[in-house]
Amino acid sequence: MQNTGAQNIAVFGPGLNPAGSNQVVNAQGLNQVIQPGVDIYPAFNPSSILADAAPGSITISTFDKNFKPANVQMFDLNIQHSITNSVIAQIGYVGSKGTHLMGLFDINPAALGSAYNPCPPPDVLPGGSCGVNPQQLTRPYNTQFPKFGVIDETRSNLGSIYHSLQSSLRLQGWHGLTAQLAYTWSHSLDYETGALPYVPQDPTNERGEYGNSDFDVRHTFTGYFDYAIPTFRGPERLTHGWELNSGFSFHGGTPYTVTASSNVSGNGEFADRAVQVITNPTAGISHAIVNGSVQWFNPAAFVDPAPGTYSPTRRGQNYNPGYSAFDLSVIKTTAITERVRAQFKANIYNLFNRTNLAPVGFPSTGEVGAIGSTLGPYLGNPTIGPGEPLNAEFALKILF
Template sequence: PAIPLNQVRRRNPNFGSIRFKVSDSNSFYNSLQLNVQTRLGRGLTGSLSYTFSKSIDDGSSSLGRNEFANGQARSQDPFNLTQSRGLSDFDVRHRLSANFSYELPFGPGRKFLSEATGVARLLVEGWQLNGILSAESGLPLSPIFTFDQDRDGSIDNEQRPNLAPGVTRIPTHLSNTQLFDPTVFRIPNVGTRGNLGRNIIEGPGLVTFDPSITKSFYLNSDGTRSIQFRTEIFNAFNHPNFAIPEVGNLTVFTNVDSAGKGILNPTAGQITKTSTSSRQIQFSLRLVF
């Protein structure tokens, strides 16, 4: 009997899908890590850490998008993993974290108002300012399509498109809601796979600043017992941190037309949500003993 067209790329066209999992990926990680901690005195302490890294592999997940929403669900060609060599789905090139804590110099034993007593002392002592700054670059991702253009009989191994002739750079970060330009991609010829590398587009980064202020009301003379009132602000500057496009918007082509050209997905590259919440303020009361 004639072999169906979608079977011709199989190693043995007489068999349908055979699923199996193997541990045969390779990964490489290099990084520069810096950490500074300081105690400047007079109630001020802080630390800063920075990591410059690069992680490369030919497969980051054995469970598809259950682990990394930005990654390809499966290898484009399980018999040629070098074709999938690229940035790891979890690669973050730059990551910065800093924090500080400052005990305000008011009240007994402090620089200012050290002689305060009674209500004045109650009001001025026990104040502390804190802050955490986090910043990191975005996760990498791959534009894909999910129909069987390479005729290997499977749509599970998501395929990558070609770059259009003459295109050497993919326009990215076009706006807060459009990560990349889908018009620079072309559908590969029938029976072939795309030349676009894996994870070549960097998604949106992230920046947050979370300050807090604490007021301690001491219940004994040595300060070991107190009632703490704490105000915390998350994402204090209300900075929007945009997420990577959802899976449907990573899909560049939905199908091919009668002329063999890719039918462009109208939502390709669009960002529809944020990765962090807007500004939030939280109050808490705690007994310390």
């Protein structure tokens, strides 16, 4: 595992340790014939880097020696009933439980509030500066490894749980109509979501990170229909071969978490969450589009914790905008000869022109809590991507 870092470390990965403040050593191979007893690469002496490093300036990463592979247990129970020959209903419970999931923890964290510690009197230099880093003195391994600051360790001690009620109604071949409706209520909880880990605000309290998963969506309603329109009176090439297709999706938004404006806890992790002081941060907010943006939540609902404290607000307690789209296709297939047919199709996306907003992102206290984009540009698909305004495309195919 290797990534571009977390809140408290610039780069994370076992192949990048320990090589000083940049965490990477470049060794160029010698242009010579390989011989027994002769190094291919010039010698690297990490002690020289450590000698020149300032206290606490080297951040490293490691793996727990008891690291275990993650596993997921899945379970479900479904009941299906045939209402008629054409209609089938199904309802069931689907769940999963993840264990030994990966998490990132600083095993050399500075003490809570240590950023506000005064300089020890013996270390006050002429002019008032401090000869030591008071925060570094509080790290558990400072005595043994005074050059090391953050030591992020990957562990397999986290878990997740997912519950859902899933239902569907299927209609098959009823007077030319085939359709399905599906509704899901679900709830997912974990300590950390995503392939790339992020550190908790309190490295000594992993339970404090338990909250709604980043992908948690409570309500999802989807469906489709395919209707072969019966023939009607008139010229055959005009009255035969009509078909309607539709797909639609309606679901709630994913959670967001408001972070503090800075490392107000003073522990050097830079993962502080804001404190939510208003129960419903969207109360009284119209969500109207004003000058190209939408006020999604009241920024006064979130404040920084008191200096030297952690936020009691759990992660992922509020939700981004949901999504609604109804797409329709009109298809006309016309026989030209016995073996050749022409098919014209009109695809209409977002038929009811519903505005689908992008997520609010990663807001912090002091920001306005506004959204300035729709979902299409946010996903890198402007103009005709999912969530964009009403648009249509036309196609003509020759089938033979």
